[in-house]
Amino acid sequence: MTRKSLVSDKVVEKAFKEIFPSGVSGMNDTQKAEKIYNYIEKNVTYSSVDFRQSGYIPQKPSKTLVTKLGDCKDLSTLFVILGNQAGLKSNLVLVQTNNNSVQRLILPNLSFNHCIVKVNLDGKETFLEMTDKYLPFNSVVKGNYKAKGLVVYTDKATSGNSDLIDISIDNNTKTSFKTISEVNINGDLQNFSTKQFVMGETKSYYNDFFQDSQTEDYRKKNLEEEFGSVLDKVISVKSVKLLDGKDLTAKPLSYEVQFNINDKPQSVGSLKIMKIPFVTKPFTKEVVATENRSTDIQYTKYEKQNDYFEEVYLNIPEGMKFIEIPENKTLAYNGFNYSINYNLEKNNRLKITRKADTPWDNIKKEQYPEFKKFVEDAINAENQILGYK
Known part of the structure; x- marks a missing residue:
């Protein structure tokens, strides 16, 4: 279902050129990711109301860019599509934030209440929160600390592990x-x-x-x-x-x-x-x-x-x-x-x-x-x- 939303078009291409007017040559993964992150935080407003779109399927990135509104999965999807174009390896991660009981995920269900990004930054697996326009890039977020997560692998060629993970903050900036x-x-x-x-x-x-x-x-x-x-x-x-x-x-x-x-x-x-x-x-x-x-x-x-x-x-x-x-x-x-x-x-x-x-x-x-x-x-x-x- 997510794969259908991870599509690029002229709107996405335009945004990519605004972020990288001279291309990405000579930039490392962290520099690329920070530029994409800053663009999204400054140009798209987080909205937690999901009645305007599906509660489970992200909007297409172009719609998020045009309306300048999106919930957690929309903002994360926008990062993933722009990141992929910049050569980053990134995925959506469904999260059960740590203010909710881990017992809710003992049996398979849809009790995830959040979505973030997993991205490989210069060889380090890093988790990014996308919903706070004042949050510094790559900061630790308390609600995600050791929260249960499920990585969404959207590449058909990738045989991803479907087990739950504990969200790590090892490669984030501490508070x-x-x-x-x-x-x-x-x-x-x-x-x-x-x-x-x-x-x-x-x-x-x-x-x-x-x-x-x-x-x-x-x-x-x-x-x-x-x-x-x-x-x-x-x-x-x-x-x-x-x-x-x-x-x-x-x-x-x-x-x-x-x-x-x-x-x-x-x-x-x-x-x-x-x-x-x-x-x-x-x-x-x-x-x-x-x-x-x-x-x-x-x-x-x-x-x-x-x-x-x-x-x-x-x-x-x-x-x-x-x-x-x-x-x-x-x-x-x-x-x-x-x-x-x-x-x-x-x-x-x-x-x-x-x-x-x-x-x-x-x-x-x-x-x-x-x-x-x-x-x-x-x-x-x-x-x-x-x-x-």
Whole structure:
């Protein structure tokens, strides 16, 4: 049924020439695929409503190009036909996204709810998501991680394996969050200059966040709620500035936020104490709130990032110095890693570096006690108190 839709015509040929006006000579597979991907994301709008066409058979690529609308299978089919013309080896993949039970596919059925592309990029089997116009090329998508998939082989000469596969993210750009904060503390006032660098699926959110259609007030209010929730403080955002990377490439999108907190520090005699003002939170107590579990933790429902990196530079007034500094800590559990390190650069300047790897693998109920201890130890490590006077 799919093979009938995988046809080229004058409309497709015209689009191919727009993408490759000088042909594909000298280009590698990744460069070809990225050009096709960018063209589709910028020129065709994803529509999840399938009543306008068959629920099972993709539109012909020419119709998707003319109407500039298509659902997941239409956009994927358009990529495959353009990719084939560019010399790429690509196929459609039916997917049962990981927010649905794998038990639905125990018996043969049509319970797939999504369609993506499998393409060979310079010898590496890669899976591409086509339905998010803000998503950078070749990004990991959480809903597809280890989801069940069925490759659709449309070449009669290809004897493809009809077994279900687990969608791999090994050759995709991981979802990453890097934060660097310069914090100046003076009495009751804490001034923050925070830069954040985002990659992968998270970059899609910020590509949209920094569109011209979004107002400055919207961005300020959004970040006041986000940072305020993590810091558990009332904050006031002064400015939000896009620095670089608002595009569909794999490079990070970066932005800077200036904000302050007016909050009287706690004191023990002449010693003032404070918690480390991290603005991201890789682990929270909610994921280990119960003493025991009778079911596994589906970690993709809890975590958006694959890894976190955060540096905080704390500056207190000249003449004051940090007295109480916690010990460095390193923790690990299976693929999860956590570390926090302190470096007293000057008496009144402290650098704190925290790293966390948060893979999306499920936590089996039998693993829960060890995982719970790891998370609690990580939370305790970054809830330590700093003292200065």
